[in-house]
Amino acid sequence: xxxxxxxxxxxxxxxxxxxxxxxxxxxxxxxxxxxxxxxxxxxxxxxxxxxxxxxxxxxxxxxxxxxxxxxxxxxxxxxxxxxxxxxxxxxxxxxxxxxxxxxxxxxxxxxxxxxxxxxxxxxxxxxxxxxxxxxxxxxxxxxxxxxxxxxxxxxxxxxxxxxxxxxxxxxxxxxxxxxxxxxxxxxxxxxxxxxxxxxxxxxxxxxxxxxxxxxxxxxxxxxxxxxxxxxxxxxxxxxxxxxxxxxxxxxxxxxxxxxxxxxxxxxxxxxxxxxxxxxxxxxxxxxxxxxxxxxxxxxxxxxxxxxxxxxxxxxxxxxxxxxxxxxxxxxxxxxxxxxxxxxxxxxxxxxxxxxxxxxxxxxxxxxxxxxxxxxxxxxxxxxxxxxxxxxxxxxxxxxxxxxxxx
Numbered sequence: 001x002x003x004x005x006x007x008x009x010x011x012x013x014x015x016x017x018x019x020x021x022x023x024x025x026x027x028x029x030x031x032x033x034x035x036x037x038x039x040x041x042x043x044x045x046x047x048x049x050x051x052x053x054x055x056x057x058x059x060x061x062x063x064x065x066x067x068x069x070x071x072x073x074x075x076x077x078x079x080x081x082x083x084x085x086x087x088x089x090x091x092x093x094x095x096x097x098x099x100x101x102x103x104x105x106x107x108x109x110x111x112x113x114x115x116x117x118x119x120x121x122x123x124x125x126x127x128x129x130x131x132x133x134x135x136x137x138x139x140x141x142x143x144x145x146x147x148x149x150x151x152x153x154x155x156x157x158x159x160x161x162x163x164x165x166x167x168x169x170x171x172x173x174x175x176x177x178x179x180x181x182x183x184x185x186x187x188x189x190x191x192x193x194x195x196x197x198x199x200x201x202x203x204x205x206x207x208x209x210x211x212x213x214x215x216x217x218x219x220x221x222x223x224x225x226x227x228x229x230x231x232x233x234x235x236x237x238x239x240x241x242x243x244x245x246x247x248x249x250x251x252x253x254x255x256x257x258x259x260x261x262x263x264x265x266x267x268x269x270x271x272x273x274x275x276x277x278x279x280x281x282x283x284x285x286x287x288x289x290x291x292x293x294x295x296x297x298x299x300x301x302x303x304x305x306x307x308x309x310x311x312x313x314x315x316x317x318x319x320x321x322x323x324x325x326x327x328x329x330x331x332x333x334x335x336x337x338x339x340x341x342x343x344x345x346x347x348x349x350x351x352x353x354x355x356x357x358x359x360x361x362x363x364x365x366x367x368x369x370x371x372x373x374x375x376x377x378x379x380x381x382x383x384x385x386x387x388x389x390x391x392x393x394x395x396x397x398x399x400x401x402x403x404x405x406x
Contacts (some may be wrong), residue, residue: 002206002263019231034277075276084246085141093129097125097126098124098125099119100123101124101135102121102137103121103136103139104121104137105135105136105137106119106121106171107117107134107135108133108175109133110132110133111130112130136168136173137169139167140167141165141235142165142167143165144166144185145161145162146162146163146186146189146193149245150193152192153198153201153204156199158205158242158245159243159244160193161190162217162240162297163232163240164189165236166234167233168187168233169233170231171231172231173231174230175231177229181228181231188225189221195220195221195396196217198394204246206242210239210348212241214238214239217239218234221234305401
């Protein structure tokens with residue numbers, strides 16, 4: 001409102017000055033003798049013009065200019081009032097030229113419609129109606145959000161929500177080069193997003209590829225803005241949300257659930273494999289070692305048996321009867337040592353005698369078959385017991401046979 005008032009007052013004073021100049025020129029150029037042709041106020045002599053008459057004429061001109069009546073008394077302007085009005089208007093015009101620019105701002109200065117300067121922070125003064133200041137905040141981070149439905153490379157439709165954070169790094173380009181830089185930013189962001197998403201697959205957009213897509217969109221968007229000379233610097237691009245269209249959301253949720261089940265089963269199988277494979281390898285190694293030990297044992301036993309046979313063969317060649325008897329006794333001893341029942345065939349008799357060794361052993365010393373001989377009797381004691389029982393049986397048989405002969 002102040003600028004409009006100052007403009008109107010300036011226009012009024014310009015009209016007034018033009019009118020006075022025209023009147024003075026006409027007065028000096030009027031025909032007539034003497035000094036009248038040179039007297040703009042119509043004086044009759046060569047003396048200075050009457051100041052009251054001049055002010056009166058000026059008052060009439062001002063009244064006519066501002067709509068006042070002619071010939072009125074007591075309401076006209078005086079010279080002091082006119083000077084005061086000019087001083088006040090000049091002061092108002094000068095005060096309107098001051099402007100405070102904050103630290104985070106820069107001001108683009110246009111002088112008579114053309115670029116003049118970039119005003120730095122502080123208190124600055126530029127002439128009103130001549131210079132025009134446009135302040136731009138270069139520190140504030142602005143944000144724009146977009147949501148687009150687009151087609152991916154594998155011909156699937158996705159809805160992508162994206163936000164762009166940016167600052168103004170070139171105030172001159174932001175104010176002068178582009179008519180609406182923020183709208184240009186929106187168009188460029190949508191174009192960059194469609195280009196990047198159109199080169200990817202649906203799974204990449206919806207799952208692990210969001211970060212990579214955001215970086216690619218930021219780089220491409222910055223290239224567009226530099227080409228458009230918008231003066232905007234993109235700070236960060238975020239892919240806030242990416243989902244399939246609502247019409248196929250349920251089917252897509254089923255696909256996601258199936259994929260999660262697949263990953264879970266894979267993890268469980270891998271966990272089971274990690275637990276069973278080392279155990280199987282351990283068992284296989286143990287079996288290998290046991291087999292190797294058994295192999296060494298069999299070889300050693302076979303080697304020992306072969307050496308023992310060689311030694312027995314040597315002894316048998318020296319005394320066959322004794323060696324044969326000894327082998328027979330050792331075989332019986334090894335067989336009878338593992339049983340608690342002995343069958344005795346008495347020479348000259350028809351009956352086979354049964355010898356219960358577990359009954360002959362001390363009470364409580366036999367817990368299972370063969371334990372009496374192995375724990376209570378030594379092989380020598382067993383042989384003595386066997387010989388004593390056999391001798392007793394022969395005596396009983398001999399006594400019985402004598403009684404029967406009588």
